[in-house]
């Protein structure tokens with residue numbers, strides 16, 4: 006099994022979700038839960054962005070003892086100075102410094118030539134080391150739209166300057182698994198000093214491919230994956246770490262990779278992030294959505310009652326959810342209905358059961374989901390004894 010490091014950026018890229026603004030206490034609570042979840046690195050924020058974020062990062066750096074704490078810095082000495090002040094008390098501080106490398110970003114945003122960008126990147130990694138950082142992650146922003154030869158050249162130089170992790174983000178969620186995997190393979194094959202560092206993937210979900218791209222990166226040499234809880238983040242968000250963790254675990258017949266994540270902490274972590282960010286988890290969201298372990302159709306409910314693995318590839322307990330849920334609706338069948346009635350404490354004769362089932366079916370034409378109270382009303386109506 007190859008060990009994959011997990012870099013959580015819920016408190017930085019995740020907080021960049023439009024409308025999200027976490028206060029210091031909320032960030033600290035999430036940080037403590039991320040530590041329980043078992044991430045290897047947590048990006049606590051972007052200290053140069055505001056005094057509040059600086060203080061939140063500093064508090065997290067002082068509190069968290071078992072996870073490496075990092076913070077983002079642009080390729081500016083002043084950002085690196087602020088990041089050092091925020092992180093210097095951490096048990097295992099790491100600088101995360103980035104600069105864009107794609108032609109479109111270099112020309113229109115940075116207004117710099119490729120050679121100038123290389124010089125700045127090298128200077129900033131060197132400066133980070135001088136400042137006191139032993140671990141420096143360097144990110145090539147918009148790597149997936151960068152010329153591969155140029156990317157290999159700048160990566161080699163920043164490794165020589167002292168970078169310990171190289172992150173190649175799909176900043177705009179543009180790439181596809183094959184292309185993204187090939188970029189990692191290219192670096193492995195064309196950067197002579199690449200094996201000195203961890204290679205990291207950071208995927209955005211604009212085309213819904215963040216998780217698939219992250220897995221492709223792992224298959225081509227990435228040893229660290231970046232993502233967020235519930236997949237929150239800029240625009241369409243980042244790769245969802247709970248999805249990655251579960252995918253690698255339950256498909257370890259196919260993916261020989263392992264992480265330090267504690268899967269049973271998934272639900273609690275997801276709920277906490279959702280509560281503090283105000284970002285509601287969609288019902289159909291993989292792994293943590295309300296419907297992820299709910300079954301509505303009679304055929305599925307019948308299968309699950311006979312053996313849950315007929316329609317469940319993940320057990321709810323694995324991710325910290327108490328049980329699955331058979332939702333009674335218009336597609337539900339007699340088997341699930343009887344099971345539910347028995348759970349509510351009723352034993353019906355065949356005749357009464359048929360009567361109750363008929364009343365239930367007729368109700369489903371008027372109501373999307375039938376609740377326990379609806380069932381009690383039906384049972385009272387047919388005058389059953391408990």
Ligand code: KIV
Pocket residue numbers: 018103144145146147172174175176177207209
């Ligand atoms: O998406 C991105 O490129 C980023 C970098 C700052 C790593 O978030």
Ligand code: ZN
Pocket residue numbers: 018174176207209239
């Ligand atoms: Zn990002």
